[in-house]
Amino acid sequence: MLRPSLALTLGIAALASAKQAPLPFSQPEALLTYPSDILPAAASKELLYLHRHLVEIESITENELEVGKWLASYLESKNFTVEMQEVSPKRFNILAYWGKTSKTPVLVSSHIDTVPPFWPYKYNHTSGIISGRGSVDAKGSVAAQIIALLSLQEDLPHSAVSLLFVVGEETGGDGMRYFSTNAPHSYDAVIFGEPTEGKLVCGHKGMLAFTVKVQGKAAHSGYPWLGVSANDVLAEALDNIIKLRQHLPWSEKYGNTTINIGRVEGGVAANVVAETAKAQFAVRLAAGTPTVIKGMIVGALQGVKSRVEGLGGGLEIEWGSEGYPPVDINCDVKGFDKITVNYGTDIPNLEGIHKRYLYGPGSIFVAHSDHEALKVEELETAVIDYKKLILAALEKQKRM
Known part of the structure; x- marks a missing residue:
């Protein structure tokens, strides 16, 4: 009011x-x-x-x-x-x-x-x-x-x-x-x-923000096979996102759609297998819609998600807002x-x-x-x- x-x-x-x-x-x-x-x-x-x-x-x-x-x-x-x-x-x-x-x-x-x-x-x-x-x-x-x-x-x-x-x-x-x-x-x-x-x-350009959160399993770094490194999983996810950049929609008016990896954090110490990790991203859309971009991101991370879930961990994509197109x-x-x-x-x-x-x-x-x-x-x-x-x-x- x-x-x-x-x-x-x-x-x-x-x-x-x-x-x-x-x-x-x-x-x-x-x-x-x-x-x-x-x-x-x-x-x-x-x-x-x-x-x-x-x-x-x-x-x-x-x-x-x-x-x-x-x-x-x-x-x-x-x-x-x-x-x-x-x-x-x-x-x-x-x-x-x-x-x-x-x-x-x-x-x-x-x-x-x-x-x-x-x-x-x-x-x-x-x-x-x-x-x-x-x-x-x-x-x-x-x-x-x-x-x-x-x-x-x-x-x-x-x-x-x-x-x-x-x-x-x-x-x-x-x-x-x-x-x-x-x-x-x-x-x-x-x-x-x-x-x-x-x-x-x-x-x-349009805008879309998201966070990737990984759940692993902590263990002593001398015995990493006893845990699931959330940092390792996140690194694989980041690699897939970087590769995805080459396939995002573009337009003559606005140029290329870009994905910025803004913040990355994970683990608690060098001698501990990381139990959790996350990264924050900002997408600037030159073409397409947030729905289209979301689908591409989910697809790029689906294999990583399935693999970590098979090890007893998890991967979640948290969308910041609905976003908007150009x-x-x-x-x-x-x-x-x-x-x-x-x-x-x-x-x-x-x-x-x-x-x-x-x-x-x-x-x-x-x-x-x-x-x-x-x-x-x-x-x-x-x-x-x-x-x-x-x-x-x-x-x-x-x-x-």
Whole structure:
């Protein structure tokens, strides 16, 4: 259920006054008239202020409360109506809009959680490079989206666009899935923010996660025939998965389907035959469906499974979620370079029939790393480009 107002939701009516007040725009009228390729100094100053505060607040998935509280306060100070949607205890999505209704034709969205570990905010004034965890993925998008919409405040009816900032995108999308179930209505277009190098994305690969768990029998390493080594069985399973990679479906648009062996663990000591072992995998689908890929994985491991079961052990495949196939995304707005990407997003987690756009500042190649960073000019360009996307989405909605 959507909970209106920050104060009623968390009982922190004094939050805005307790925090440092956001810097106001000194010349709001400048935002309405600036050339399409130049961001005014006042808007740039506000953009950097907002981005810095978002990045300075650690918000690793499951710990998004503080950044959500600050962001809600900031949006309220800009005359947005703010609703906080409780996804789980102390974890809230932020839905913001002007006026009394959240039923807008266009939704602009990104996520406020990050991967670990936390890296502090740094700004090199000489190079114009900003670094820190989330500076790119995806607080750069969050800040640019907000400033873009503020720049359109006087040009659009209050019921035209709403903002949604979700939790949990980095670990499966529970924030967006919860919003999808409780969304106020369907949308005509949704603009998603992720690092895309300032290009418009025409699609991204699908996703499937799974874990292989092996049960063996412990024994002294001097007498390995008295046990069943789970590590040996897992090694055989890994070899079969590696061979399977050469036979996975592919497409001209997305390239090859890939399987990454993300984590492997097993056994307790070098002198003990391993009783248990497991490995975690991530599949990026370039073609086909999760059902097809699951069938291929089961087939590749069937012989290993039968052999270990014959020895008194076991092999189990645990699927992380239903997964999803490749995601085609609208890229029909002129003036943008176009790309496809290999990473997953919240796009498939929001149900409904609507135009879907994916764009954001910064590169995915530095996201999730210890050198996550982007240039100020990338943030400023993103504000201008988000404004273009919002206006294009509203124009297309008028024609429907």
